[in-house]
Amino acid sequence: xxxxxxxxxxxxxxxxxxxxxAEVTRPWGTIYTKLLSVSRVSNTLVSIQKLxxxxxxxxxxxxxxxxxxxxxxxxRYKEYDWIAxxxxxxxxxxxxxxxxxxxxxxxxxxxxxxxxxxFDEAGKVTSFSDPMTVVEDCRRALAQxxxxxxEEVIRD
Numbered sequence: 001x002x003x004x005x006x007x008x009x010x011x012x013x014x015x016x017x018x019x020x021x022a023e024v025t026r027p028w029g030t031i032y033t034k035l036l037s038v039s040r041v042s043n044t045l046v047s048i049q050k051l052x053x054x055x056x057x058x059x060x061x062x063x064x065x066x067x068x069x070x071x072x073x074x075x076r077y078k079e080y081d082w083i084a085x086x087x088x089x090x091x092x093x094x095x096x097x098x099x100x101x102x103x104x105x106x107x108x109x110x111x112x113x114x115x116x117x118x119f120d121e122a123g124k125v126t127s128f129s130d131p132m133t134v135v136e137d138c139r140r141a142l143a144q145x146x147x148x149x150x151e152e153v154i155r156d
Contacts, residue, residue: 012155020147021050022138027127029055033138035153038131044113045131050106051075057100057118058126064114066092073106084108 014036021032032050039045043064051073068090076083077098084090092098094114115130129137139149 014152016048019150019153020142020145021048022141022147023145024137024141026057028057031055033134033141035135035138035150038135038154039156040132040154041156042113043115043131044111045134046109046111047134048107048109051102051108053102053104053106055100055102059097059099059119059121061097061117061119062092062094062112062114063117064094064112066090066096066113067111068092069109071107071109073108074103075106075108076101076103 016034016036019034019036021034024031024033029052034048035045036048037044037046048071053073068084070084070086070088070090072086074083074085078101079098083103112131115128117125118127118129119125135154142149
């Protein structure tokens with residue numbers, strides 16, 4: 001079956017193996033982020049994350065959906081009774097709130113649409129991130145690592 005030229009032109013390929021991991025330090029710990037694709041238009045970020053055992057993200061709100069596939073390790077949300085392990089898929093509906101806890105060193109693929117809004121136990125907003133703030137964080141981290149930011153991951 002032939003693919004129409006307009007659709008073929010819209011298809012992009014990335015050799016993910018050659019993309020770097022940015023060592024991004026947050027108040028709660030270090031996250032290793034390999035950006036695969038970022039869309040300004042759909043406000044979507046696709047990345048591979050490496051998270052160390054013991055890392056805990058503060059409670060946060062997702063303004064959009066999240067899809068996660070775990071390649072290795074184990075993680076959970078404190079608010080739920082399941083544990084994501086190698087081979088598991090997690091879907092998070094827009095509007096969910098939870099606190100991520102890494103039980104074993106994790107490598108996972110995340111597709112995130114929209115913003116993360118972090119807040120403390122009292123419900124006060126403490127920070128915010130979205131695909132473009134993550135890009136800037138990765139850009140700074142890679143510069144500190146002496147690595148050029150892979151501009152081709154920004155799709156539109």
